[in-house]
Each structure stands twice: as C-alpha cells, then as structure tokens.
Amino acid sequence: xxxxxxxxxxxxxxxxxxxxxxxxxxxxxxxxxxxxxxxxxxxxxxxxxxxxxxxxxxxxxxxxxxxxxxxxxxxxxxxxxxxxxxxxxxxxxxxxxxxxxxxxxxxxxxxxxxxxxxxxxxxxxxxxxxxxxxxxxxxxxxxxxxxxxxxxxxxxxxxxxxxxxxxxxxxxxxxxxxxxxxxxxxxxxxxxxxxxxxxxxxxxxxxxxxxxxxxxxxxxxxxxxxxxxxxxxxxxxxxxxxxxxxxxxxxxxxxxxxxxxxxxxxxxxxxxxxxxxxxxxxxxxxxxxxxxxxxxxxxxxxxxxxxxxxxxxxxxxxxxxxxxxxxxxxxxxxxxxxxxxxxxxxxxxxxxx
Numbered sequence: 302x303x304x305x306x307x308x309x310x311x312x313x314x315x316x317x318x319x320x321x322x323x324x325x326x327x328x329x330x331x332x333x334x335x336x337x338x339x340x341x342x343x344x345x346x347x348x349x350x351x352x353x354x355x356x357x358x359x360x361x362x363x364x365x366x367x368x369x370x371x372x373x374x375x376x377x378x379x380x381x382x383x384x385x386x387x388x389x390x391x392x393x394x395x396x397x398x399x400x401x402x403x404x405x406x407x408x409x410x411x412x413x414x415x416x417x418x419x420x421x422x423x424x425x426x427x428x429x430x431x432x433x434x435x436x437x438x439x440x441x442x443x444x445x446x447x448x449x450x451x452x453x454x455x456x457x458x459x460x461x462x463x464x465x466x467x468x469x470x471x472x473x474x475x476x477x478x479x480x481x482x483x484x485x486x487x488x489x490x491x492x493x494x495x496x497x498x499x500x501x502x503x504x505x506x507x508x509x510x511x512x513x514x515x516x517x518x519x520x521x522x523x524x525x526x527x528x529x530x531x532x533x534x535x536x537x538x539x540x541x542x543x544x545x546x547x548x549x550x551x552x553x554x555x556x557x558x559x560x561x562x563x564x565x566x567x568x569x570x571x572x573x574x575x576x577x578x579x580x581x582x583x584x585x586x587x588x589x590x591x592x593x594x595x596x597x598x599x600x601x602x603x604x605x606x607x608x609x610x611x612x613x614x615x616x617x618x619x620x621x622x623x624x625x626x627x628x629x630x631x632x633x634x635x636x637x638x639x640x641x642x643x644x645x646x647x648x649x650x651x652x653x654x
Contacts, residue, residue, distance in 0.1 A: 308402045313425040316432050317512050320505035324498070326391040328399035339392055342498050343385065349495040350381045352475035359476055370474045377473050383585040384499045387506040390578040397574050404567055405516050417523045424519025428512035435508050443500045447472045447493050451485075472496070513571055520564040527557045 308329070309318035321327040325338040357374040360367055391398065412418050454467035469485050471492050481488060531554065 308406050313422070313429045314405075314512060316429070316436065317505070317509045320436075320501065321509060324388070324501050324505055326388070326395065326398075326505070328395045328402070339388075342502075343388070345495050345498055346381055346385060349473070349475070349492065350378060352477050353377050353473055356474050356476040360474075374474055379585045379588050381499065383582045384502050386578055386581055386585075388502045390575075391506055394574050397570065401513055401567070401570060401574070404570075405513070408516070408520065408563075408567075412523075417526060420523050420526050421516075421519040424515045424522055425512075428515035431511050431515075432508040435511075436504055439500050439504045443496055447489075447496050451489060510571075510575060517564060517568050517571060520560065520567065524557060524561055524564065527553070527560070531557070 309315060318327065322330065324342060325335045353374045357371055357378075360370045360374075409418075409421070412421065450470035450472050454469055458466050468482060469489075471481070471485075471488060473492075477484075477488065531550075
C-alpha cells in the first residue's frame with residue numbers, strides 16, 4: 302500500500318485531496334475520527350432538512366396554501382437528498398476509491414517516456430482547471446444563495462428606508478418554532494455552515510470524479526500516441542532489419558496492449574463506483590431543475606428571489622459535459638471513435654507481422 306503522502310501529492314490533484322480531507326472521505330484518514338465527522342456533517346444537513354419538511358407539512362395543512370413554499374421546500378429536499386447520496390456513496394466506497402487513487406499514482410510512476418508523461422499531464426491539467434473553476438463557481442453561488450435574502454432587505458433599508466425595518470429572510474422556508482427575527486443571526490450562521498457542508502460535498506465528489514475521468518482519458522491519449530509511434534518503429538525495423546529492432550517493436554506493442562487492458566479495467570472500476578449514485582442524482586437533478594424553473598416563473602415580480610434562483614440557473618445555460626481537451630467530448634460516440642482508431646492501428650501493425 303502506498304503512503305498517503307505519495308497519493309494525490311502533485312499540483313494536479315492536491316485540490317481534490319484537500320477537499321476530500323475537509324469532509325473526511327479521504328481514505329487514509331483515521332477511521333474513528335472519520336466516523337465522528339461524517340456523522341456530524343450528516344446530522345448538520347438533517348438539521349436543515351427537518352425544519353424545511355415541518356414547514357412544508359404545516360403549509361400543506363393550511364386552507365390557503367402557499368404553493369411557492371411547497372415547491373421551494375420540495376426542491377430543497379431533492380438537493381439535500383442528492384448531496385447526501387453522494388456523501389453516503391463516497392463513505393461506503395472509500396476502499397475502492399483508494400484503489401483508484403493508488404492506481405493513478407502507479408500509472409504515473411510506471412511511465413518513463415517524457416512524451417507520454419507530457420500527454421498525460423495535459424489531460425491532468427484539464428481536470429485541474431475544471432476543479433478550480435468548479436470550486437470558484439460553487440463558492441460564489443453559496444455566498445449569493447445564502448446571503449441575498451438577508452442582504453437585500455438591509456440594503457433597501459439603507460437606500461429606501463421605511464417606517465419600520467424590512468424583515469430578514471433565510472435562504473429557505475423553515476419552521477424552528479422560535480422567533481426567527483429575534484434569533485436571526487444564530488439561524489443565519491446555522492444555515493451558512495450547513496449549506497457550506499453541502500457545497501463542500503458536491504464540489505469534492507464531482508471534481509474528484511472529473512479528475513479521475515481525465516486520468517482515464519489521458520491514458521487513452523497515451524495509447525493513441527503509442528499507436529502512432531508504432532509506425533515510426535516499423536519504419537526503423539525495415540530500415541535496419543535487425544533483431545534488436547524487432548525485439549524493441551514487439552516489446553513496445555506488448556506494453557501498449559497492457560496499457561490498453563489496464564485502462565479498460567480502470568474505466569470499469571470508475572463505472573462501478575459512480576454509476577448507481579450518479580443515476581440516482583441525475584433523476585433528482587431533473588426534478589430539481591423542473592422545480593427551479595417553476596420558481597423562476599413565480600418570482601418574476603420578486604427581484605431578490607429571482608436573482609438568487611437565476612444565479613443557480615446560470616450554469617445550466619452551458620451544457621454540462623466532460624471533455625478531453627478542447628475538441629473531444631467524453632460520450633459514447635467519442636469512445637467508439639477512439640476504440641475504432643486504436644483497432645485500426647493494431648490492424649496496421651498486425652499486417653506487418
């Protein structure tokens with residue numbers, strides 16, 4: 302087993318490592334402390350969910366129901382469930398994630414060709430840049446979502462004062478059975494830290510997944526580079542026609558086959574770890590986006606809420622996709638093209654043997 306200091310220690314994965322450490326799903330942390338922190342974070346998220354559910358139930362029992370409250374609280378419940386499903390999966394699958402993390406380290410240590418390392422580093426760098434972008438966006442989204450309902454009334458009191466101060470609002474409708482205006486600071490801090498936990502979970506899990514996928518894509522790009530390089534070795538083989546050149550060509554092809562097999566196995570492990578969780582989350586996201594769209598329509602005449610919800614929807618204007626470099630989209634069609642190209646290279650090599 303590798304030491305923790307050897308895994309994800311370079312600049313391309315260090316942010317993912319720190320995020321995982323913050324929410325204690327880094328496989329190398331102390332188990333008992335991890336259980337304590339995991340339990341605390343889960344309970345903290347539930348302390349936001351339960352007041353939302355209570356408020357929704359109370360609203361449903363009223364003769365005149367506020368549909369906006371019911372819709373927003375249902376959307377919040379979907380978000381919390383999606384976040385918790387990612388957290389539960391990461392906790393449960395820590396050993397398999399550790400296997401992936403160590404395999405990435407072994408893959409790097411096993412590379413000795415500088416050109417192949419450069420190819421892999423380009424793919425790693427894309428994952429790193431996406432992690433930085435995602436972290437930055439989620440940070441500002443968290444700040445905006447939590448603070449706008451309370452900051453806007455304060456600003457309006459300064460710019461357009463009324464006879465009495467405007468009521469401060471939390472970022473979601475909840476029932477705590479206390480005077481929310483009197484204890485607003487405490488409730489606001491509770492909300493801020495609770496939402497921050499969810500943002501950390503989503504950012505850590507998603508960005509780590511993206512970095513892992515880009516490692517797999519990097520291995521495929523390395524394989525593509527090796528297949529192209531085979532043609533040069535074949536030319537040298539026929540030019541010098543030496544036994545040494547033939548042995549070198551044979552070893553190069555065998556190593557390429559091993560890399561191809563290892564990459565497929567790595568991709569299958571990623572698939573097994575994330576497929577069920579992400580399928581469930583995708584369903585929740587579809588429902589959540591539908592609810593947010595309804596909220597946007599309902600809040601067209603309410604600028605603060607419209608801005609807050611609109612900020613959440615801004616990212617949805619850009620298609621969410623994983624890419625290998627600026628040209629290749631990671632989807633079924635692209636994977637088929639890559640495999641078809643690889644097979645064609647192997648066919649060319651086989652024709653010369």
